[in-house]
Amino acid sequence: MTAVGTERRTIRVVVNGVAYERDVEVRLLLSDFLRHELGLTGTHVGCEHGVCGACTVLFDGEPVRSCLLIAVQADGHVIETVEGLAVDETELHPLQRAFWEKHGLQCGYCTPGMLMVLKAFLTEHPDPTEEEVREAISGNLCRCTGYQKIVEAALYAAQLMRQSRE
Amino acid sequence: MPTRVFGEPIKRAEDPRLLTGRGRYVDDIDLPGQLHVAFLRSPLAHARIRSIDVSAARDMPGVVAVWTYAEIGPCQRRMPLLIPHPDLTHPFTRYALAKDEVNHVGEPVAMVIAESRYLAEDAVEAITVEWEELPVVVDIERAVQPGAPLVHEELGTNVAAHYVGIVGDPEDAFSRAAHVFRERLVIERSAGMPIETRAIVAVWNEVEGVLEVWDTTQAPIVIRNALAALFGLAPTQVRVVAPDVGGGFGCKIMVYPEEVLIPYAALTLRRPVKWTEDRLEHFVGTNHERLQIHDAEIAVDADGHILGIRDRFLHDAGAYTPYGIIVPIITACQLPGPYKVPNYHVEFRAVYSNTVPVSPYRGAGRPHAAFVMERLLDRVADALGLDRAEVRRRNFIQPHEFPYDVGLIFQDGAPTRYDSGNYPGMLELLLQQMDYDRLVREELPRLRAEGRFVGVGIACYIEGTGIGPYEGATVRVEPTGQVYVATGMPQQGQAHKTILAQIVAQELQVPFEAVQVYEGDTAHFQFGSGTYASRSAVVCGSAVALAARKVREQGLQLAAEELEVAVEDLVVEDGRVFVRGAPERGFTWGQLAQLANPLRYAYAGDLVVRPRPWTGPTLPPGKQPTLEATEYYSPPHATWASGAVGVVVEVDIETGQLLFRNLWVVHDCGTVINPLVVEGQIHGGIAQGIGGAFYEKLHYDENGQLLNASFVDFLIPTAKEIPWMQVTHQETPSPLNPLGVKGVGEAGAIPTPAVVAAAVEDALRSFGVRITRVPLDPDQLWRMTHPETS
Numbered sequence: 010m011t012a013v014g015t016e017r018r019t020i021r022v023v024v025n026g027v028a029y030e031r032d033v034e035v036r037l038l039l040s041d042f043l044r045h046e047l048g049l050t051g052t053h054v055g056c057e058h059g060v061c062g063a064c065t066v067l068f069d070g071e072p073v074r075s076c077l078l079i080a081v082q083a084d085g086h087v088i089e090t091v092e093g094l095a096v097d098e099t100e101l102h103p104l105q106r107a108f109w110e111k112h113g114l115q116c117g118y119c120t121p122g123m124l125m126v127l128k129a130f131l132t133e134h135p136d137p138t139e140e141e142v143r144e145a146i147s148g149n150l151c152r153c154t155g156y157q158k159i160v161e162a163a164l165y166a167a168q169l170m171r172q173s174r175e
Numbered sequence: 176m177p178t179r180v181f182g183e184p185i186k187r188a189e190d191p192r193l194l195t196g197r198g199r200y201v202d203d204i205d206l207p208g209q210l211h212v213a214f215l216r217s218p219l220a221h222a223r224i225r226s227i228d229v230s231a232a233r234d235m236p237g238v239v240a241v242w243t244y245a246e247i248g249p250c251q252r253r254m255p256l257l258i259p260h261p262d263l264t265h266p267f268t269r270y271a272l273a274k275d276e277v278n279h280v281g282e283p284v285a286m287v288i289a290e291s292r293y294l295a296e297d298a299v300e301a302i303t304v305e306w307e308e309l310p311v312v313v314d315i316e317r318a319v320q321p322g323a324p325l326v327h328e329e330l331g332t333n334v335a336a337h338y339v340g341i342v343g344d345p346e347d348a349f350s351r352a353a354h355v356f357r358e359r360l361v362i363e364r365s366a367g368m369p370i371e372t373r374a375i376v377a378v379w380n381e382v383e384g385v386l387e388v389w390d391t392t393q394a395p396i397v398i399r400n401a402l403a404a405l406f407g408l409a410p411t412q413v414r415v416v417a418p419d420v421g422g423g424f425g426c427k428i429m430v431y432p433e434e435v436l437i438p439y440a441a442l443t444l445r446r447p448v449k450w451t452e453d454r455l456e457h458f459v460g461t462n463h464e465r466l467q468i469h470d471a472e473i474a475v476d477a478d479g480h481i482l483g484i485r486d487r488f489l490h491d492a493g494a495y496t497p498y499g500i501i502v503p504i505i506t507a508c509q510l511p512g513p514y515k516v517p518n519y520h521v522e523f524r525a526v527y528s529n530t531v532p533v534s535p536y537r538g539a540g541r542p543h544a545a546f547v548m549e550r551l552l553d554r555v556a557d558a559l560g561l562d563r564a565e566v567r568r569r570n571f572i573q574p575h576e577f578p579y580d581v582g583l584i585f586q587d588g589a590p591t592r593y594d595s596g597n598y599p600g601m602l603e604l605l606l607q608q609m610d611y612d613r614l615v616r617e618e619l620p621r622l623r624a625e626g627r628f629v630g631v632g633i634a635c636y637i638e639g640t641g642i643g644p645y646e647g648a649t650v651r652v653e654p655t656g657q658v659y660v661a662t663g664m665p666q667q668g669q670a671h672k673t674i675l676a677q678i679v680a681q682e683l684q685v686p687f688e689a690v691q692v693y694e695g696d697t698a699h700f701q702f703g704s705g706t707y708a709s710r711s712a713v714v715c716g717s718a719v720a721l722a723a724r725k726v727r728e729q730g731l732q733l734a735a736e737e738l739e740v741a742v743e744d745l746v747v748e749d750g751r752v753f754v755r756g757a758p759e760r761g762f763t764w765g766q767l768a769q770l771a772n773p774l775r776y777a778y779a780g781d782l783v784v785r786p787r788p789w790t791g792p793t794l795p796p797g798k799q800p801t802l803e804a805t806e807y808y809s810p811p812h813a814t815w816a817s818g819a820v821g822v823v824v825e826v827d828i829e830t831g832q833l834l835f836r837n838l839w840v841v842h843d844c845g846t847v848i849n850p851l852v853v854e855g856q857i858h859g860g861i862a863q864g865i866g867g868a869f870y871e872k873l874h875y876d877e878n879g880q881l882l883n884a885s886f887v888d889f890l891i892p893t894a895k896e897i898p899w900m901q902v903t904h905q906e907t908p909s910p911l912n913p914l915g916v917k918g919v920g921e922a923g924a925i926p927t928p929a930v931v932a933a934a935v936e937d938a939l940r941s942f943g944v945r946i947t948r949v950p951l952d953p954d955q956l957w958r959m960t961h962p963e964t965s
Contacts, residue, residue, distance in 0.1 A: 012297040036293065050203035051196020053421070055370040056454040060886035063370055091196035105194040109186055112851040115859065116668030117193030118200065118371045118421030143894040150886070152370050152422045153668045155858030155923075156894040 012036075020084035024049065025093030033080045040064045042080035043090060051091040051121050055150070062149030065122035066090050072129045091121035094128065103169035104128060104162070113162030115153035122149050127163050135171055139164065178749070181681035184851040187673040188692070198419040201374035201389045206447035209376070210239055212437060213295035213450075215285040215302050216460065217277035220313070220529035220879020221326070224275050224284070225305040232287055232301040237294035239444065241302070242436075243285045244274045248443070249405050250435050257397075257430065258499035263336040266496050267327050267527070271432035276309075278326055278494035279529050280879055281459025283432050288440055288448065311879045315491045315526040316468065326494055326527035335492050336500045336525040340507050342582035343518035348483030352474030356554045361948040362543045362928060364466040364491065364873040365866070367536040368891060369667070371421020372452035373461060375433055377441035388415045388438050393428035394705025396663045399697040401430050402438055410701070417665035417695035424863070425535040426461050427667065428707050429497060433460075458884035463873060464502060464536035466491035467523075467543045473551040474518075479559050479566045483518030486510060486547060491533060492525045498534035500525050501586050505540030505639070508583045508591045512548045513598040513637050513817055514570040519582070529879040535707065537863055538924040541638055546949065549634040549929035553936070554945075562615075563933065564606055567635055571598040586708075587642040589812035596817045596843065597907050602635060605819040605841040608903055609633075614823065628826040628960075629836065630938025634930035636820075639813035640844075640918025641713025641909075646703045648715060650679060650722040651803035652730065654772060656750075656765030658683060658690045660722075663703025664715045665695025669920060670852045674712060675719050677848055678914070682723035683730075685750045685764055702807070709816070709918025712848060717808035717912040724913075725804035730767045733802070737762070737770055764802075772800040814909040816917035818842035820861070820926045822898075824934040828960040831953030833869055833935065835898035843905040845917035854902050857923045862897045864927020870896070872950050 014036025021030045024047060031046055038057075043049045043066065052075060055063035059077040066075045067089035094102045104124050107113065114120040123146055130137070130145040137145070142163045143156070151159060192198050229241040244251065254268045273284045285302055289295035310324035317323050318333040326333055349355060376389045386408060392398050395415040403410045420427065433450055440448040452460060469488040475481055490503035507521040556566040572579050574597045581591035606612075614631060622629045651659045660679055664671060676690035693699040703715075727747060734752040735742045738760055746755050753761020762770065773793040794800055823836040840857055847853050870890040874882040883889045908915030932946040935956070944959045 012293070034293070044203070045205055048205075049196070050200075051198070053200070053371070054202070055372075055421075056886050058454065058885055058887065061370055061454075091194075095195050101191070101194065108194055109190045112187065112855050114190060114193060114668075115670070115855055116369070116371070116422045117189070117198050117419060118369070118668075120193055121196055124194070139899075147893040147895045150370060150891050150893065152368060152424070152863070152891065153859045154855060155860075155862030155900065156897050157858050157900055158855060160894060 018081050020081055022083045022086060022088060024088045025090060035079065035081050037080045038076055039078040039080050039083055040075040043075060049090050049092050053118050053121055055118065062126065063119050063122045065125045065149065067125055067129055070129065072126045089125070091124055094124060103173065104166040107162040107166035107169060111158050111162040111165055113154065113159045119149055119151045123151070123159060127166065131167050131170060135167060137167055178684060180677045180687050182847055183849065185673060185677055185687055185849055187670050188676055189670060189672050193419065200371060200419045200421055201376055201391050202451045204376045204389050206376065206378055209447040209449055210288050210290065210444065211292040211295050211449055212440065213287050213292060213299045214283045214456070215299045216456065217273065217280055217282040217284055219277060219306055219308060220280050220311045221309040222277050223307040223309060224273060224277070225307050227285060228303045229285060232298040235294065235298040235301055237290035238287060238298045239290065240288045241285060241298065242272065244270060244272045247272055247436065247439060250439050254432065254497055255401065255430055256499065257497055258501055260336065260499050260504070262338045263496060263500050265330045265332060265335045267330060267335070268497050269432065269495050271436050279531050280881060281531060286436060288444065311529045311877070313528050313530060313875045313877055313879050315466070315489050315528055318526045318528055319489065319524060326529055333527045334524050335496050335527055338500065338503065338507060338523050340521045340583045343483070345483045345485055345518040345520035348518035349474045349485065352482050353477040354558065355472055355474050356551065356558060357472040358550060358554060358947055360469040360471055360547050360550055362465055362467055362546050363950060364463055365536065365871045366463040366873060367424030367426040369422030369424055369427065372454060372457040373427060373431065373433065374451040375437040376447065376449045377438040378447040379442050379445055384412060386413045386438055386442060388413070389418055390415055390434060391420050391427050392417050392434065393423045393665060393667060393707055395665055395695050395697055396701070396703050397705055398430065398434055402435065405435060406442060415697050420665060420667040423667035423706065424537040425539060425707065428705055429462060429534060454886065455884055459531055459881055462534040463493065463531045464533050465867065467503070467506065469547050471547050471551055473555060475555050479555050479561050479569055481514060481516050481570050484511070484516050485520040487522045490523050490525045491530070492527055493530045493532035494527060495532040496525070497532060502533060502535055502540040504586050506544045508581060508585050509541050509637065509639060510544040510548055511581055512545060513572055513596065513635050514548070515572055530875055537860060537921050539708070539921065541636070541921065541925040542864065542867060542928050545634060545636045545926050546929045546932065549926070550932060550947065553933050564602065564611065564633055567602060568599060573599065585639055585813055587813060591639070592812055593637065593815040594909050594911050595907050596815060597905065598635065598817060601817060601819050601841050601843055601905050604903060604905055605633065605821050605839060608839045608841065608901060609821045628828055628938045629823060630934045630936065631821065631823050632930040632933030632937060633819065633821045634926040634933060636926040637815050637817045638709060638918065638922055638925055640709035640816050641810055641814045641912070642708050642710055643809050644704060645807050645809035646715040646718050647700065647805060647807040648719040648722045649700065649803065649805040650719065650726050651801055652726060652764045652768040654765055654768040656689060656763060658685055660690060660719060661693040661699040662715050662719065663700040664706050664711050666706060669711060669856065670849065671711060674848045674852060675716065678716055678719050679723045682720060682727055683764060684747045709920035712916050713814055713912055713918050714808055714810060716848065716914055716916055718806050720913050721806035721808055722804045725806060726802050729802045729804065730764060733767055733771055734762055768802050771802050808912065810911055814845065814911045814917045816844045816919060816922060818922055818926065820930050822930050822934045824931065824938055826935060826938045826956055831957035833956065838898045839901045840923065841903045841905055842919065842922055843907050844919035844922065845909045846906055846915035847904060848916060850904065853919050856919045857902050858900055860921060860923020861900055861927055862892060864924045865897060865931065866892050868928040868931035868949050869951050
């Protein structure tokens with residue numbers, strides 16, 4: 010008995026600016042591909058049914074649930090994960106700085122998903138209200154923070170990003 | 176000037192790694208040659224196993240082994256009863272894999288070990304089991320009736336424990352009361368639901384002869400000890416690490432079947448083995464909490480002073496009692512809260528049901544207690560025409576009445592003795608923050624006049640935190656200038672690396688960044704019990720402070736000898752020990768660590784060790800070649816934190832939705848180590864409390880099937896549902912420990928169901944409803960506000 014989806018296919022995908030070519034089973038989840046094939050374990054898996062948002066990555070710039078995609082769907086696409094967020098080894102992204110300063114994380118498990126969603130959101134909404142931030146992250150569950158300090162961090166990050174553009 | 180680090184909102188040491196995707200959670204660990212496990216779990220709530228056929232699964236590609244009970248060697252013993260209690264007369268624990276019977280949906284029955292998780296899951300599908308269904312009992316009120324189906328036939332009863340606690344003379348109090356009020360109060364089944372599920376990786380390290388285990392546990396030392404005993408290994412032959420853990424909230428402190436089976440597979444197969452729970456498994460494979468049904472009554476005098484309370488409740492234990500009866504004991508002991516209850520009769524039965532076992536979830540019996548007490552007081556206030564704040568004022572234990580004995584034995588075996596607090600002060604501060612008088616006299620009436628269903632609630636709570644038995648810590652100044660700190664406590668997001676470093680930085684006056692905290696790894700610290708019961712800052716923090724103080728003494732002593740001055744003439748500041756008034760005469764801490772170690776060479780770059788004339792052994796008897804101390808702190812009993820919370824809610828009676836307009840908290844966890852961290856803990860607790868007040872209920876049907884075992888159906892509040900929380904600190908230091916701290920981990924979760932119930936009831940006063948059950952939901956609120964149609 011062979012399970013469905015065990016045939017293999019070669020995919021080419023750019024993750025955080027690096028081009029990868031891998032031979033994968035077609036049933037392999039994108040989240041598992043990133044974590045266990047590429048070793049990019051910063052993307053976390055919380056529910057594997059598309060609700061908690063922990064596994065959120067950017068797919069051609071748009072936030073997606075990597076647990077709801079299979080790796081072969083990423084063939085020819087560009088993925089960004091939390092590992093690619095910081096400017097370089099020494100300089101954090103404004104979102105990362107803001108989360109650190111405002112205590113926007115506790116256990117850190119939902120954090121990569123929050124950061125990636127907010128990265129996409131703040132690109133389109135550089136000066137959001139508190140309500141808009143809450144709406145933006147309402148697809149990401151956090152069990153530790155009660156969200157308040159995440160919201161504060163997002164608003165502060167927006168401010169930092171606006172300042173850096175001025 | 177001495178640097179103040181303790182008490183400051185220092186940014187967390189943990190964060191740079193976690194923010195850049197460089198955290199290491201258990202599922203992030205992939206070892207070469209690693210095998211993967213998937214479990215077959217019972218689809219039935221109560222059944223006998225007639226036969227299991229794993230042959231097809233064994234033949235599947237990539238499958239290395241398929242194990243049932245027969246194949247698990249030393250793991251065939253029943254799982255341990257972790258916390259016995261004399262009143263737990265009928266304990267029952269499971270087998271790691273079901274032997275011949277299953278007692279809840281989700282119980283592990285067989286395990287497949289394969290080359291990948293995908294292949295392991297494929298093979299699970301190929302296992303066939305022939306079941307003989309047995310009668311199921313889910314409803315605990317039915318379970319205690321004669322003739323009810325028995326969860327464990329061999330016990331002859333579904334009652335695991337019957338506890339009675341009596342303080343004063345309750346019968347007399349009730350006989351002379353001006354008023355007696357009775358309520359039936361229910362708090363439903365829920366669960367901690369961390370965003371990271373459980374996971375374990377184990378490997379037998381051939382080179383060292385050590386079983387290495389990475390586990391999402393809140394208690395790595397407990398797991399280490401259990402594995403050593405089970406496999407006949409010395410404790411030093413087992414290393415358990417709780418690396419970054421993605422939330423715990425209580426459910427990750429246990430010895431779960433998977434925690435012995437995965438290491439056993441690694442030992443037996445001599446390959447690394449990993450298991451990561453998926454979310455659907457988590458719903459039925461990781462412990463739940465909360466369901467209690469209380470029949471409570473309160474006796475008061477004509478002015479609303481409490482004369483006595485009688486409470487009889489049923490506690491749902493689930494199918495097994497591995498964690499004893501800690502949860503209902505806490506409920507029983509903490510029910511009186513911050514109030515004087517001179518006469519008290521509390522009685523519970525812990526009842527088996529064919530559901531997932533119950534063990535502590537953030538709050539651990541306390542939200543239940545606060546719900547009962549606060550609902551009773553609201554009832555008294557309403558019936559006597561008193562303001563709900565006033566009835567609390569009249570019953571508070573006063574600041575001069577500490578230590579205050581409740582009269583019962585707490586969960587740790589010590590007296591339930593409140594050490595310090597200022598309950599009236601805390602409530603007044605809350606009312607001030609809320610602008611309560613204006614709110615009640617002006618704002619709410621104005622909004623109601625607009626046709627809005629708005630209400631206010633207040634609730635007060637206490638929390639026994641920082642219980643024993645003990646924790647320990649090693650503090651060592653390294654010759655390179657860093658300070659090494661090791662403890663046995665793991666964290667699941669509570670910022671131990673930060674707050675423990677703050678304590679040490681304060682004691683030694685070294686930069687915060689110089690302190691390196693190691694935790695949750697039995698290779699670094701061997702003794703202790705774990706992170707639970709809001710105890711880390713209190714018990715572990717105190718041990719760290721004591722060890723740091725001892726190192727400080729060692730450093731002062733050594734500097735005094737080297738500089739030929741008296742210890743009293745030295746000061747510790749700016750990372751150095753030097754002569755008062757002559758800062759150039761002194762040493763950095765790193766230099767002192769070098770001086771303590773009489774090696775024949777010096778450390779490069781910072782040379783202070785010089786050849787010395789012979790005076791005998793270079794390390795005289797009683798001396799150690801390091802500035803290092805290991806200290807333990809064992810509290811005499813719990814230290815009692817407290818708080819008060821107020822909310823204004825609005826009910827949309829057309830949709831049954833609940834909107835939080837405002838939420839205020841005043842909390843008192845003694846001396847605050849890091850206000851950012853404390854606020855974060857409070858916020859998170861409140862959010863979970865709001866979940867327990869309006870969203871999160873695990874629905875079982877009568878067949879023991881969990882109907883909402885997914886995040887689609889079990890609703891965790893999102894950022895849209897949680898309101899802005901305004902937190903105010905009150906600091907009443909604990910006299911019990913060297914730092915004056917009290918725990919805060921569970922605080923927010925405790926009063927929230929009670930305060931939401933109070934506010935909703937106030938909002939729906941015109942409908943005459945009484946809120947006696949949480950969580951509420953839109954359906955219930957709609958029915959309450961549309962009695963004619965429902």
